[in-house]
Amino acid sequence: MSELHHLRPVRPSDHRTAGGTGFLGRQRARRAQREYEASILTFASAVKGEFRAACEGLHICHYVSVAAGLTVRTPRVGEVRPGPPLSFTVELLPGQEPGDFTAKENGPRLAHSLGGHGLRVEPIAGRWVRLVVLAHDPLADGFGLPSLTVAAGAESVVLGRTEGGITLGHAITDPAHLAVQGQNGSGKSAFCYGLLSQLVAAPDVLIAGSDITGLLLGRAFDDTAHRPHQVVGTSDLGAHAVLLEDLVAEMDRRLEHLPPRQDKIEPTTATPTVLVVLEEVPGLLRAADGLPKPKRGDGIPVGDRIRTAILRLLSEGRKAAFRVLMLAQRFEATAVGGGYARDQFALRLSFRVPADSLAMLHGDDARRLGQEHANADPGIAYLSGLGRDCERIRVPYLGDYGEYVDRVQRSGRRAPR
Ligand SMILES: Nc1ncnc2c1ncn2[C@@H]1O[C@H](COP(=O)(O)OP(=O)(O)OP(=O)(O)O)[C@@H](O)[C@H]1O
Numbered sequence: 238m239s240e241l242h243h244l245r246p247v248r249p250s251d252h253r254t255a256g257g258t259g260f261l262g263r264q265r266a267r268r269a270q271r272e273y274e275a276s277i278l279t280f281a282s283a284v285k286g287e288f289r290a291a292c293e294g295l296h297i298c299h300y301v302s303v304a305a306g307l308t309v310r311t312p313r314v315g316e317v318r319p320g321p322p323l324s325f326t327v328e329l330l331p332g333q334e335p336g337d338f339t340a341k342e343n344g345p346r347l348a349h350s351l352g353g354h355g356l357r358v359e360p361i362a363g364r365w366v367r368l369v370v371l372a373h374d375p376l377a378d379g380f381g382l383p384s385l386t387v388a389a390g391a392e393s394v395v396l397g398r399t400e401g402g403i404t405l406g407h408a409i410t411d412p413a414h415l416a417v418q419g420q421n422g423s424g425k426s427a428f429c430y431g432l433l434s435q436l437v438a439a440p441d442v443l444i445a446g447s448d449i450t451g452l453l454l455g456r457a458f459d460d461t462a463h464r465p466h467q468v469v470g471t472s473d474l475g476a477h478a479v480l481l482e483d484l485v486a487e488m489d490r491r492l493e494h495l496p497p498r499q500d501k502i503e504p505t506t507a508t509p510t511v512l513v514v515l516e517e518v519p520g521l522l523r524a525a526d527g528l529p530k531p532k533r534g535d536g537i538p539v540g541d542r543i544r545t546a547i548l549r550l551l552s553e554g555r556k557a558a559f560r561v562l563m564l565a566q567r568f569e570a571t572a573v574g575g576g577y578a579r580d581q582f583a584l585r586l587s588f589r590v591p592a593d594s595l596a597m598l599h600g601d602d603a604r605r606l607g608q609e610h611a612n613a614d615p616g617i618a619y620l621s622g623l624g625r626d627c628e629r630i631r632v633p634y635l636g637d638y639g640e641y642v643d644r645v646q647r648s649g650r651r652a653p654r
């Protein structure tokens with residue numbers, strides 16, 4: 238444990254109530270106040286010392302050559318607030334950016350030196366930032382998803398919450414396909430329950446897709462306008478290929494009839510954003526590839542038809558208001574229709590996975606995050622995209638499966654009669 242814990246100042250109000258109201262009590266209160274002020278100064282100076290040492294250790298400093306040799310300049314600490322949470326202001330050195338304190342592994346390491354778990358950086362003004370030392374894993378507590386639906390695809394749905402407490406949103410109309418990977422029971426499907434439940438009511442969004450498990454799509458959507466565009470189960474794998482090919486045909490039709498002076502479809506209720514949900518794609522492809530191959534000249538194998546359709550939706554769908562949401566335990570190229578298919582996802586989310594899977598989807602920089610993430614709780618994921626660096630988030634949780642079904646049934650948009 239850091240030395241700082243022992244030095245943390247104790248508020249004098251605790252003493253005053255114990256001291257009574259008479260002359261002696263007032264004396265005691267004054268002394269307590271003086272001691273408190275002194276302890277704040279001691280504490281602040283200890284924080285500055287620990288911070289300076291940590292910055293040196295992590296090379297968040299400048300080396301200045303002077304006559305007597307090399308001296309180290311670290312960012313200057315201004316006001317210290319004991320908190321909790323402990324926070325202090327820091328003046329950036331020339332050439333430094335606020336993100337330098339959290340880049341690479343700096344954030345947790347700085348925080349650990351200061352007796353905390355994580356670090357949040359809040360820009361203040363000019364060259365000053367405030368560093369907040371978070372006392373515990375800010376993602377340890379789950380957060381529930383209220384029963385909310387967006388009124389249009391252009392409105393943001395809640396994706397998750399960052400370690401810094403920022404709620405991240407994403408509009409399905411933003412031109413990004415979504416990749417979601419994670420081991421068994423890591424929370425992929427539960428995340429998608431949350432996502433789809435927020436979109437079911439929007440009149441300009443259509444939730445289509447293929448789901449061999451029949452839980453994410455299918456029965457939950459009975460009687461909604463989305464259900465006819467979904468195929469579930471494994472009893473008729475050809476039907477999955479037919480559905481995906483129909484979606485490709487609709488995409489082609491939209492691209493062919495793009496209005497003049499427009500390079501993409503603006504979604505409306507007549508031409509909604511089509512969210513193509515592909516649950517458990519590797520399983521679907523495995524099952525389709527296991528079917529008896531058609532005789533030569535007797536058509537294309539179902540697995541190949543599915544791969545081709547998915548690839549076309551991924552590569553050409555964005556302009557035609559098609560968005561793909563693909564789920565897999567692991568985004569291995571061969572399991573999800575090739576490396577080119579995998580490269581099409583602008584938004585990538587990894588629930589608990591081994592380090593090599595994390596690097597596969599988020600790039601080699603993410604490998605160093607792998608060890609800890611290999612044991613992540615359900616609902617904790619790394620997210621890349623939205624113009625932000627790869628970061629750890631907690632996704633919202635709407636509750637058990639029954640709640641998902643209820644929300645879809647309650648709010649799911651109905652087909653016009
Ligand atoms: N955000 C969350 N917060 C808390 N618990 C969660 C969260 N997400 C999932 N869980 C718990 O983890 C369990 C497994 O989640 P889920 O079924 O989504 O996993 P999965 O990744 O889809 O697994 P599989 O690969 O087996 O389909 C859920 O039943 C639930 O109890």
Ligand SMILES: [Mg+2]
Nearest residue numbers: 422425426427
């Ligand atoms: Mg699942």
